Amino acid sequence: MAVNKTIFLLSTALLAVLSHYAVADTLRTVVVNPNQTIKVEYPQGYAVGEHEHINVNNQDDEHLYFNAPMTPDLYRLELQNDQGTKHTIQVAVKVPFTATSKKIEGYEIGSYPSPYKGLEQYQAPDGFIRVMQSDLDTYITKNVQIKQLLCKQTSGYPKFLYVNDDGLTMLEDLLQFLKGEGVNVTRFAFISAYRTPFYNRSIGNGRHSRHQYGDAFDLYIDENGNKRMDDLNGDGKEDARDVDTLYALFEKFHKQSRYIGGIGRYYPKSHHGGFVHIDNRGFKARW
Template identity: 40%
Template sequence: MKKFLGKALLSAALVSVLPQIAHARLLNPVIDRTTPPAAGFEPGRLPFAITLRDGLVVDLDTFAVFAHPGEQVRIRADTPLSWLEGEASRAAATDLDWTAPVTPGLTQVQLDDGDGHVMTLNLVVMRSHAPDDGETINGYRLGSYPSEPYRGHENYRAPENFLEVTDGLEDLAVSPHFRLGQFLCKQPADGNQYLVLSERLLVKLEGILEAANERGWEADTFTVMSGYRTPAYNASIGNGRHSRHIYGGAADIFIDANQDGVMDDLNGDGVHDRRDAAALFDLVDSLSHNAPQFTPLIGGLGEYAPTSNHGPFVHVDERGWRARWGRS
């Protein structure tokens, strides 16, 4: 079994700063080996890694970095990498800082270790929109964010920059198995849509997806039933004012390999029901207990029963502390 790359168990002292740290390379959990890994799944891991802001370590062959206009984006590699940007290039180095343009848009870069391994970085410059700029951005309704961060947590501060999803950008690969469009709010839009999306969430979802395939559950991606929500949309469906969804840090997911719109029969009992969501819940929870490097990506985990509007699903977020609810 290919392991998520990792280091020693974090000390109790480090736990106090977990909301500011994220480690992307996860140790595989202890899993049921009676079922072979899903055939054909490629986790998209590389033998090298880069470190981004807040200590986020990424060893994925495709990843998106979201920057505000003019931001000096810190990128550190654990081995010298060449920087290829169109016809421009930089000599191999471990310091790979990038200054974001002031104009929103996409810059694609390839990082090459010279040994046949390449990481594609999709560097996306967001559009500035501070809370006092109003409740809409270019005609797209956001609504009102809480004026103060929840319990003082910085990752609950109202965003000041949003990803502008122009034509075609919804198909952008933000990680090996996820596309930007999977996380768009379901709110109708006449023009461009906008969202925020946590890079830490992407790392966490990739780790869960790899573990699911190791469990033998065939899945090229998760169906993201709900990703980003504008505060306006979040309020319209009756959800809490401080939901991680409005900060781009949560996803409601299920496995649907046959694409029939409902959770697959994960527990093998011949029935598609809440017990399949419980199986996925338990897998995610096991990562917290058995994969020490999952700890910096700690967050909320919830199980939800089917209703007349949707099938069973699991909520995953990266809030920075452990929260559990709904396990049947």
């Protein structure tokens, strides 16, 4: 994956379903299929900055229209205003995947189950982001790196990742919410994010675990770097009560945001510290 590319090979002859995205602060990644038509909303006063071989289908005062490249990879487009402020649109073009497949380039994906209760949000992904070892430190949002989201199964490279756009924006929105609530946090620490069905089954997790669908994350806050949940409630201890504190904040976030999903608390064990699960499954679940 060539993360420094700003090359967009755009085609107007073949148009896929139009997807509309807004540019977030500093860095916004959109996860798309090859040749998918994209409409990007961007701040007024910005224009396409330095780039190579980019052809925009159309552009008005607030939107860019282009097709994703045909070749799966990670592509970048810089927008810049007269003051030199930049926004980056990062386009992750997926490697196509069909539900009957179990591997991609030798990497075990496994079999996705039939959608939970027939719900659309439990459909198997139709593609995955290819990840090489050189991509691990790449930021996929302003505060999240690719290596934090990868499945933990043992394999060589390439590895494959699935994450969806709402999952990525939820992480950034949640982080900003916590800062606004006075929490001392610069970025999340992750216990788990994406899991392939192959790996999910190997650890005995639920058949329809939301971790298989690109918008579920097991998080904790670790500003002191000791691999344990920080003392969030200020009682001088790092214990289960800090998990309860983060859980309550996640609940408040869901009530005040557009996201609807699951929140679960996990208290410290011998093999891990405490953490809180959050996802965007589309209906409320608590544990």
